[in-house]
Amino acid sequence: MKLQISYDFTDLSTALEVAKKTAPFANILEIGTPLLYAHGLDAIKEFKKEFPNKKIFADTKLVDRVGEIIPLVSSAGADY
Numbered sequence: 001m002k003l004q005i006s007y008d009f010t011d012l013s014t015a016l017e018v019a020k021k022t023a024p025f026a027n028i029l030e031i032g033t034p035l036l037y038a039h040g041l042d043a044i045k046e047f048k049k050e051f052p053n054k055k056i057f058a059d060t061k062l063v064d065r066v067g068e069i070i071p072l073v074s075s076a077g078a079d080y
Helices: 012-025 033-039 041-050 066-076
Strands: 004-007 028-031 055-058
Touching (some): 012 033, 012 041, 033 041, 041 055, 041 066
Parallel strands (some): 004 028, 028 055
């Protein structure tokens, strides 16, 4: 079983602060939609830099232009 924690914050500093306390207990760190909308690809990059050994899930809520968005979030470090 894998544990995924979602960081549904709008403030990146707060999200990283909470993640530093909770990431040791999780297999997957989710960049929640509010965080992704507020900080874009930088949120993914910061999480990947801070937690290089964790899987990163970008909750993008894709509907349109999937072919363009997936390569963007993937190149920023999202695993899912």
